[in-house]
Amino acid sequence: MLDVTQTTAAAQSFGGAAVVEETTDETKSDYDTFLLMLTTQMKNQDPSEPMDSADFAVDLATFSSVEQQVTTNELLQEMMTALSSSGLGDLATWVGMEALSDSPAYFDGTPVTIYPDTESGAITTTLQVKNDAGVVVDTVEFSKVEESLTWAGVTESGDPMPSGNYTFEVQSFDKDGNMLGSSTAETYSEVVEARMADGASVLVLRSGATIMSDDATGVRKPPQSLPLTSES
Structure with missing residues (x-):
């Protein structure tokens, strides 16, 4: 009876396609080798002492098993290729969109729309704006019922703040001025890159x-700039 080593394909992520392809090649080689050995054995067996029927049946069963595994691995490879292509297509849809998160926002002179999350029972709420070094550069009081507010990014004298990354911290206070809690407000930021890491989609923001x-709680198309109009 012939001894044939079989291998099993394993794929846990899009990167597994290469493993499937390699395993399929190895299994296909085992399949071809087995077929050659079985054919050679049948051609060169002693007519007076032919192969035992039980051993022959086992060899045929092994042949069928290897053949089925080759077919299975080929189908798995096709599936992984299709999934990989689909995954890349999904990643491409993120690039150029704006994702809503509590990550730092990049300010370039354009006002930033902020989506605060205030504590229940808050009487007063304050927005602290911090630069990339963590220094508070602006403080704004706002109504807790506001779903969004716009930070113009200018100093008290009306000069624009330097371009860079800014974080927006919301602080909630009770009637006695005690802080109930603080949280980082969310802003929309442009997605400049999307990639796969450990089977998950990672987004790189403009900041x-x-x-x-x-972790993105919203996504939208970038606001379109208003068309310029010529004076008559």
């Missing part, structure tokens, strides 16, 4: 911050 796609 340089990275977030998991599952």
